[in-house]
Amino acid sequence: MLRLLLGLTALGLCAPARAADPPALKREFRAVWVATVSNIDWPSKPGLSADQQKKELLAILDNAVELKLNAVIFQVRPMADALYASELEPWSEYLTGQIGKAPGYDPLAFAVAEAHTRGLELHAWFNPYRARHPSAKSPAPADHLTKKRPDLAKPYGTHAWMNPTNPEVQEHSLRVFLDVVKRYDIDGIHIDDYFYPYKEKGPDGKVIPFPDDDTWEAYQKQGGKLSRDDWRRDAVNVFVRRMYEETKKAKPWVKVGISPFGIWRPGHPAGIAGLDQYAELYADAKLWFNEGWVDYFTPQLYWPIAQEKQSFPKLLDWWAGENTKKRHLWPGLYTSRVTGAAKGWNAKEIGDQIAVTRQRSDTDGAVHFSAKALVRNTGGIAEELKKVYAEPALVPASNWLAKGNTPAKPEAVREMAGGKAVLRVKTAPGTRFVVVRAQTGDRWVVNVSDASGAIAVPETGRIVVTALDRVGRESEPVEVK
Secondary structure: OEEOOEOOOOOOOOOOOOOOOOOOOEEOEEEEEEOOHHHOOOOOOOOOOHHHHHHHHHHHHHHHHHOOOOEEEEEEEOOOOEOOOOOOOOEOHHHHOOOOOOOOOOHHHHHHHHHHHOOOEEEEEEOOOEEEOOOOOOOOOOOOHHHHOOOOEEEEOOEEEEOOOOHHHHHHHHHHHHHHHHHOOOOEEEEOOOOOOOOOEOOOOOEOOOOOHHHHHHHHHOOOOOOHHHHHHHHHHHHHHHHHHHHHHHOOOOEEEEOOEOOOOOOOOOOOOOOOHHHHOOOOHHHHHHHOOOOEEOOEOOOOOOOHHHOHHHHHHHHHHOOOOOOEEOOEEOHHHEOOOOOOEOHHHHHHHHHHHHOOOOOOEEEEOOHHHHHHOHHHHHHHHHHHOOOOEEOOOOHHHOOOOOOOOOEEEEEEEOOEEEEEEEOOOOEEEEEEEEEEOOEEEEEEEOOOOEEEOOOOOOEEEEEEEOOOOEOOOEEEO
């Protein structure tokens, strides 16, 4: 495959004096969620052919490249199912319309390969506890958790939900996560804001109690001393800690990210009001951040800057103050609220929120919900992001995950192939991407890819190549003759 250099904004008006001083690239996480539950983003509907699904997914990845994003967070387990080849859970119905039916290819393997070809990180996004979503239409097969182990996944309102306090639930979900970590060359794993479910009400208007009486009674008989709320939170805390620790044992470089509800508790900081995730979802997100059980933290700050009781900058500042382990803080932005309609947001709101993150030294990125808005350019959001992301950026390095020396320098040769100049790059083990900076006149253009194919370059002019390892560290530069 021949890779074209991306025609990006000039990185400098004059060439660096030496190969050891190439144009520097900004470090900023620029990601988009690709939601598969209810076919929100992909595929556009169930039952498309494998070729149609691939075409739609490539359009999302190409759009991410066009907007100068550098990561995709791809939902692979919406409801105890799989958008990849799994022996633990059945194929997702959002692919074929029938849960358990294979789509004819492995979407996660395809997404990983195509994302890396384009210089995009690919993070696998899981729902740890949801077992059935209201949008599900096909009957669950015998090997689905709700049928195989109904004691672990019980009906709750319009959903079916796994019981977080059941040790077998924890073991099953962790086994699912680690299966993907071990078998796929992903850059991260990711969970969002669904722990205990958002409370549902019955026909009588009363909140439906969550069905964990069985494990609560067993806990009490064993002499448990925690209150029921603390017991629930403790179960979720244990899962989050184990998810982090066991991922690091399997592949230390795979980043772990969590995207909780944007408010920890009302009144934190002062004046903030809203859902109390600590009390209602039994999610102590502050603790996880304080303890460093993540490599990146993406609180869903889904409110506008001027909304005083859910102020975007105030909440961002508060979360930054909780970052005691100095992990990445990349807030989630409600980019899909940009509609162009009277009740929707103006695209500039998202641009302004990104500007807020850039005013801080302790926040270096953001994640957009979700891909459909960017592909469709709803309300002009893609045009706004093209202005905001005028220059390319690399994913910030996660230096606490680094082992050993900085990445080895790549080897690169410029040659003619089919009448065109191409660059062929050889990298050391542990390299994720190569960064090619090519000078044309007084401008530089940049390509980021996985070096699996030839890269189109100018026939003349300076070319500087670096390697990025799996945790984002950049090698010393090599100048190609």
